[in-house]
Amino acid sequence: MALSKKIESYLGKIYSPDSRINERLLGKDITFITNEAGEPVTLFIGVRREDGAITGERYVRTIVRQPGSQKIMKSHWDLKGKVSRG
Template sequence: MKIGERLLKHLNKKYGPSQMVAFTFGRYDVATKTDEEGNPVLLFIGKADDRGIIKGDQFTRRLLKDASGAVIKDHWDYKGKV
């Protein structure tokens, strides 16, 4: 599975620091974990069961910054099925 442009727009937003954010995107259920700055760094996308656990795909974000805080690299890696 590949992350599309429309979903990337949601993932480029800032959320609350160090929290789990859940939302629906089209026919998929999405859960993302944020870092200390509120950037999504862990993504689960698929179908949630009755307990809220998502069965689908997992992605992690590689976000590199220089000393001044400017983003050098921003890339999502596919980690497999969950």
């Protein structure tokens, strides 16, 4: 499943570095983890259980930077599979 444009836009922002952020967006629970620059790099989307874990899907972001700088040339999210712990 591809991410919706609204979710991609939300994840295109900069957040607190090295953080775990829990939100609810478009009727889904999401948790994302940011890197040292505050860019979301790992996403869990689905339904949050009582213990805080998400049952759903996991995505990982690939970022290509301009050589010699931190400027992002391109990035994309890859679906890595289902997550469900029970």
